[in-house]
Amino acid sequence: MTTVRELYEESIRTEQRALAHYILHLLQEGQVSLDDDADTLDFTQANHEKVAQMIVQNQLGFSDIKVFSLKYDDKLFAFVFAASQEEAIEFFQKTFKRNPYNCHEYPLDFPMSRGQEFLTFRDMRKEHSHFPALAGFYERR
Incomplete structure (x- = not known):
């Protein structure tokens, strides 16, 4: 049995924004407790507009930073942390001209080896x- 607490913590750790905010909302409204079985979660009870607003406000402080692989040449790739593909x-372009x-x-x-x-x-x-x-480089052999 997975508890609401375990599911909530996992959703925060893996940055599942919607799930984490829905659980937070149901907790705040008293519709579930942290010790309840996660199978009892009923998201139809949530105020979807309120949860959408919580997500937009990023009440749980999730990072907007993603990782991108940019091909430098035939065998070399640079990994860059950025908010968007454009960034x-x-x-x-600025770094490598x-x-x-x-x-x-x-x-x-995604797992990577470093040393x-x-x-x-x-x-x-x-x-x-x-x-x-810059997160690092990968050279394909």
Whole structure:
């Protein structure tokens, strides 16, 4: 049995904005408690307009920063943390004085190796305080 608390914490950890805000709303309205079974959550009871407003206001403080892979040449890719694809491309152009061949968003939970350690882009993002920022490079063999 998964509790509401466990689901809520997981939704925050994985930055599932809608789910986290819906659970928060149902908790605030007293319709569920943290110790309830998560299967008892009934999102039809929520005030959807209120939850939409909570998401827009970002009441839980989720980061808007994503990670993008920008192709530097045939075998080299730069990973950039940015709020949008446009911002990532602009950062790449200013940093490397060239246009990338392409730009694709990657999932923040994508695992990468760095030396002897494995970590996700979500973990790496925590190491930066200003964005956009260079996350690193990948060379395809």
